[in-house]
Amino acid sequence: MDKVLTVKEKRYIKNLMSSSKKTDPVMWPSWGGWVAFMLGGAVMVYSCFLTVSNLSADSVRLVLVPGILTGMVLLVGGYWTQYMSRKAENDKVLVGILQKLLD
Numbered sequence: 001m002d003k004v005l006t007v008k009e010k011r012y013i014k015n016l017m018s019s020s021k022k023t024d025p026v027m028w029p030s031w032g033g034w035v036a037f038m039l040g041g042a043v044m045v046y047s048c049f050l051t052v053s054n055l056s057a058d059s060v061r062l063v064l065v066p067g068i069l070t071g072m073v074l075l076v077g078g079y080w081t082q083y084m085s086r087k088a089e090n091d092k093v094l095v096g097i098l099q100k101l102l103d
Helices: 007-023 032-053 057-102
Strands: none
């Protein structure tokens, strides 16, 4: 029951092993995405309160819209950070399994 890996499979494993070694030092901490979520939510809520306290067309244009957009960018950045951290962790586990199977 000895199966041989194809060239594509070997290349994929080699790329996966080399990319997992590159991502180790630049990994964000697990709470990095949550900080971006909290900052994004706080910016959105704060800009809403500022706009409500002085409701005018200028405050909507100069405070609410940029505040909501900034908050949304922070929320998307937090999601991306968590996604990349989870992906790197899964790749690291997969590389460990593959190394044990190939040895």
